[in-house]
Amino acid sequence: MESIHRDTSKRLAIVVPVSNEARTIRSVLAELLKLQPDDLIVVENGSTDGSGQIAKSMGARVLSYETPLGNDVPRAVGALATDADIYLFTDSDLVIPAEQLLPLIEDIESGADMAMNAIDWCARYPKPDAPSIARYYLNLCLGRRDLGLENVLTIPHAFSRKALDRIGKEVLANPLLATALVIYEGLAVTVPTQYNVLDKNRARKAHMTLPGDKLPYAYQRMHGDATEAFAHLFTRKGPRFGFGPGLQDRSAYDNRHLYTASWVPSAKPVTEPDVTLVLSISHGTVPLRRFLEQMKDRYRLIPVVHSAEAKVTQLLERLDIPYIHIPHFVGHNVAFAIGAEQVQTPIAVFHDTLQPLDHYEIHPFAAPIRAGKAHVVVNDQSMYVGRLEGMSPVLIGNYYLNIVANEPELTTSAINLPPYGIHVPSFRDIGWAALMNPSLAQIVALERGLTVIPGLHLDIAHRTNVHWRPVLMDENTLIGDQLESLYYWVTKYGYRGGFNDGNRQRHVIPAGHPAYLVTPPVGQPHVDLHEVLSH
Template sequence: MNVSYIIQAQNEEVTVGRVIAEIKKTNPYEIIVVVNGSTDKTSDIVRSLGCTLLYYKEPLGINVGKAIGAFYAKGDILIFLDGDIVIPSKDLLRLSQSIKDGHDIALNDLTWVLKRVKKLDPTSVAKITLNLFLQRGELGMNALGAIPNALSRRAVKKIGWWNVIDPPLAQTIGILHHLSISAPASPNVISTNKIRPQHRTVAKNSPYAKSTSRIIGDHLQAIHYLIQEKGVRGGYPDNGLRSLPKIDERIKREKNAKRSAVVSLTLQTNELSKLLDTLKKASVDEIIVVGTIDKQMRSSLQEKVTKVVSISQDCRSCASRAVGAMHCSGEAILFVDGHQQLGLTDILPFYEAVENRVDVAVHNENERLKDRYPLNAKMIVQNFLNIAVKKPRLQSHSLVSVPHALHRRVIEKIGAESLMIPPLAYLKAILENVSIRAVQLKLKQQMDSLAIFFGDHIEAIHYYLQTTNERGRFTDGGKNREILEEIKKWGFKNESI
């Protein structure tokens, strides 16, 4: 099988010769170098080394050169490189051998990075999240966005050479087409990556550097494609969440309370009585219990709670929260599950936060972001949602876990029914510019299946993309997409030197 190497280069006269020297050790079929926007001797060096030079006077933007090279390449295997990072020939051979062995996509294995870093950067979180959404969590942060990587000719046909311009989209298309993916080599491209102005200069209307903003936008664009192909939940189940559960009681607010509590009953538990006593000690003057409740349980609860709301079928605890929010009248509303073991010191900080001009008080789970092996998928995805809405300081804050508390004005703005899908409720609250405070609490959390969890977050991202655009209003770094359209229409276009 013939191997084509594709290098994108801009002012890389210092390194491009060494990059090509390592490639030549592998006996390549062809070496294509797409030089764009260069003002140094990169083109002269490429020509002198006998490579195919594709020259563009103006900068094309990141990865445009790779897409052009993919169109031009004739090999059975395409390996993509950058002109500023020298990859040892042994690693290049591992990539090509993996494709020869039957894989369609060969990635750089960056798993080792997770063992070294103390905190994941936004781009790594984006890569991991996309792989999780695509049901390929075992790939971790391995992605087509990191060089070197390789595609089979079959992969290029399935993905479309023009989609190489957006690596997360290309990877998404490949996975949805069930292409075989491997990660056979692990050259260090982190410490050798040249620091450029785009890595330091903050993008317009973004808290991130230009390169980070572009990569986040690329991943949101890939999720947008997933939604187009699989639906608003990315193909994940919703367990009948399109409507509120049937309620046996008429919605009627009994009183104007200061502190309300909504207690969801989804499990038979011995902790409920203790929890209700604790809520009373916390001066909660309206307690609403929601769940599938029989007459005997209702009778036993009447003396301890303000209202018992029985729903006619089993449902998720977040659906019970939505129902409870419709019934309660308090200014500060605490949401808890009936099986939770909570003391007075656990409950009071949530009320105190909301009573001190905080709109949303959440359970602080940020420490769990440090989990590496295995990766904490829940924390990673929650972190990505905050990254996507340009609130990185919120880290993994969310309304998925309870307890949490909301001021009534938040529920009035986002709608109680939004609480059925916690990430969507959280996102709507963020878009309303609410204030959020995290409460420290050591508590083991139970959650729905990851399938439901992922679907909820994809649905929240879908809502966000509808209010912005398919990239969440993140820059694409000035990629010259028009030139790819010209090539698709008219064939190859190359400027003469």
């Protein structure tokens, strides 16, 4: 067997989980032995076909467990059983040439702390799957969109001694958490090799969607891994990961009665008296007059004017439209929450007038509610589902949260991109304060069994004046809102958000690092939305 040259002054440990892989284990180990490992560890778990004996005959150190340990746990077990400068991880069902593994080792030798195998082409699929969305969004929220969806969920990969000392070897039981902690710690990450392991994976029942499920069992586990990673990071980075509320002044909601005390709705008859249009008006845009003239005889109107020029209030007064006035800018989400409390009709449609609309574009957000087909109608953004590399971070986050709430069919559509319609009686129990974070409002609505459907597609970015886009669509604020919503979810449903753990036998790994939890918290039955919004 011809060896491959590497820096043998660095101690190399290779960890290989095995479960009934007698067909491939000999060829797998033959390639690994070319790398001259100082310790070759095979973690045999639940194997009955003699795989472990084959590994022993080839000089590997075999750790045997009678029952399967579940996904990823064997990697943590193997790493904890050895000490090395470089740790290489691969699987026993894929024969990967040693030449393809060497770049991972060489990058660690050169100072990298985590070296991964690229699957970047998955970020260019026109219809991304749930695991890809979770991985991409996690990296994105950690400020590493450049990494795409690269993650040590994919084998092979390698770590430095420093990396595993810092994050804890135990954490390898959840590869998405391990990746996230390496990034959070600011350690050096590389992607030096590209070996298509996905094409060589065997079809498994766990990767098929079963009747009654919306995601395959394995996809649910992987989404739970990402959610658990976020839950750990919340303890270090806070519920919004440092993404501030931007221009949204939530404190104004506490003083809302000062602004609404003089509010008196119009008693004039309108064409559709069961619909109230709650408007956020912050600037006197050119189309505003025409819009108000179109709407004032058609719907009940609650304009919430904030930080607008005097000409806006003068316009409303000339048109004889009552309004709520807030003397400073509060953001449209806060304006919606304040205005919603004054709604007396069964249907409310919320709209920021920075985005030009025609009267016929309001109807699709009210009609399904009137027909009893929905409780919430959102702006349909599903046509933007595509290659993750080119998708808006906000839309990726919407997709991720919709999966968390078990509504993957909603894809990228959510009420954080108005307009949207709401069945008022169904939403009152949630509380109008939730509208200050529309992502939170949607996830709670879904949690409580309300029907959320996409309505009309309105292209906010391209129909809104470029000057106003940052006001209407501040990316950092929207991502912070999404993370705050996820914080609510894991607080209530536990670190894994209610997703399965893939039958991992975590108890075989001692809890020696604070980031590793043998039993992740299961959550608490009641979470105060006002407390969540206080962040």
